[in-house]
Amino acid sequence: MVHQQRSQARVSPSSDTKDAKAANDIVSLLAPRLAHFAGVARTEHVTRAAQEMQVPQSTLSRAMVRLEQDLGVDLFARRGRTVSLTPAGRSFLGSVERALAEIERAAEEVRADADPATGKVAFGFLHTMGAETVPGLIHAFRADHPRVRFSLVQNYGEAMLEKLRSGELDLCLTSPVPDAPDLVARRLDEQKLRLVVPADHPLASRRRIRLAEAADETFVTLEPGYGMRRITDDLCKEAGFKPRIAFEGEEAETLRGLVAAGLGVALLPPPAFPRPGVVELAVTAPRAAREIGVAWLDGHPDTPPVAAFKKFLISRRGNLLPA
Incomplete structure (x- = not known):
C-alpha cells in the first residue's frame, strides 16, 4: 500500500503577498487622516482648520505629525500655527483631493440608490418574461412609485441566483423556484407549457x-x-x-x-x-407547467425601494402573468 506523504515544509509568503500586505497596512493608517490633511492644506492654518472641522487643535496637530511619520516625508513647512505645503505635500494633496472626491461621489450614489422615492432596484428575470410580463409589472408598480429606477438583467435561472449571491441583484423572477439555504423564495404563479x-x-x-x-x-x-x-x-x-x-x-x-x-x-x-x-x-x-417565483438573498437588508417592489411582487401572487 502506498501512502501519500504530507510535506512538512513551510511556505514563505511571496514578495507580492508582502507588498500587498504593506499596501493594505499603509492605507489603513492613512485613510482616517486624509480629510484632516486636506483641511489643514486648504486653510494653511492649524487652528482655523480645527475650527472648521470641529476637532480639537491638539488632535489635528498630532494627526499631521503621525501622517508625516507614517509616510516618512515632510508635508508641511511650519511657522508657528501657520503652515505651508512642501512640494511633496502639494503633490500628495492632489491625489488626496481626488480620492476624497471619489469617496464623496460613491457615498452620494449609494444614498441616492436607497432613497425611498427615487432609489434603484437591481432586478433580474428570465428571458421569456422580458417582452410582456416584466414591462407590465414595472408599469403597475410605478403607478405608486413613479420615480423609482430599475437596473434590469435578463438571464437564465442559475446565473441570476449567482448574481443574487454576489450582490449584483436585489431580486429576481426565476423558475424553478429555488430551494437553497442562503436564499429566500416565494412562489408567485404558474405557467402552463x-x-x-x-x-x-x-x-x-x-x-x-x-x-x-x-x-x-x-x-x-x-x-x-x-x-x-x-x-x-x-x-x-x-x-x-x-x-x-x-x-x-x-x-x-x-x-x-x-x-x-x-x-x-x-x-x-x-x-x-x-x-x-x-x-x-x-x-x-x-x-406540464412551471412555477414562477421571486428570490432574494437571505439576511440581505433591503433599501426602501427594494422592500416596496418586493412587497408589490408578493401582492401579485396568482396574478403575476398576463392572462
Missing part, C-alpha cells in the same frame, strides 16, 4: 396532446443549466422517454424559429406574441 410543432407537422391539426405521443420526435431545447431544460427533461422522463435533441439554444424565441423551420419540436411557455409557422398544443399528460 405547450408543445410547439411546425405548422405543417402531422400533429399541427391537434389542439391537445399527451407528451408520450411525441416520443419519436426530434426536440430543440434550451442548453443544460436552464430551468426550462431541466423541466423538459423531467417531463419527458415522466412521459416514459428521453428526448432526442437536435439543437440547443439560449432563448425561447430562437427555439420557436427553429421549430418553424421544421427542425424539431419544443416544450415552451406561451409566447408574448403569436409566432407564424408554428402551432402550440396543450399538453394533457403529464401535467
Whole structure:
C-alpha cells in the first residue's frame, strides 16, 4: 500500500503577498487622516482648520505629525500655527483631493440608490418574461412609485441566483423556484407549457396532446443549466422517454424559429406574441407547467425601494402573468 506523504515544509509568503500586505497596512493608517490633511492644506492654518472641522487643535496637530511619520516625508513647512505645503505635500494633496472626491461621489450614489422615492432596484428575470410580463409589472408598480429606477438583467435561472449571491441583484423572477439555504423564495404563479410543432407537422391539426405521443420526435431545447431544460427533461422522463435533441439554444424565441423551420419540436411557455409557422398544443399528460417565483438573498437588508417592489411582487401572487 502506498501512502501519500504530507510535506512538512513551510511556505514563505511571496514578495507580492508582502507588498500587498504593506499596501493594505499603509492605507489603513492613512485613510482616517486624509480629510484632516486636506483641511489643514486648504486653510494653511492649524487652528482655523480645527475650527472648521470641529476637532480639537491638539488632535489635528498630532494627526499631521503621525501622517508625516507614517509616510516618512515632510508635508508641511511650519511657522508657528501657520503652515505651508512642501512640494511633496502639494503633490500628495492632489491625489488626496481626488480620492476624497471619489469617496464623496460613491457615498452620494449609494444614498441616492436607497432613497425611498427615487432609489434603484437591481432586478433580474428570465428571458421569456422580458417582452410582456416584466414591462407590465414595472408599469403597475410605478403607478405608486413613479420615480423609482430599475437596473434590469435578463438571464437564465442559475446565473441570476449567482448574481443574487454576489450582490449584483436585489431580486429576481426565476423558475424553478429555488430551494437553497442562503436564499429566500416565494412562489408567485404558474405557467402552463405547450408543445410547439411546425405548422405543417402531422400533429399541427391537434389542439391537445399527451407528451408520450411525441416520443419519436426530434426536440430543440434550451442548453443544460436552464430551468426550462431541466423541466423538459423531467417531463419527458415522466412521459416514459428521453428526448432526442437536435439543437440547443439560449432563448425561447430562437427555439420557436427553429421549430418553424421544421427542425424539431419544443416544450415552451406561451409566447408574448403569436409566432407564424408554428402551432402550440396543450399538453394533457403529464401535467406540464412551471412555477414562477421571486428570490432574494437571505439576511440581505433591503433599501426602501427594494422592500416596496418586493412587497408589490408578493401582492401579485396568482396574478403575476398576463392572462
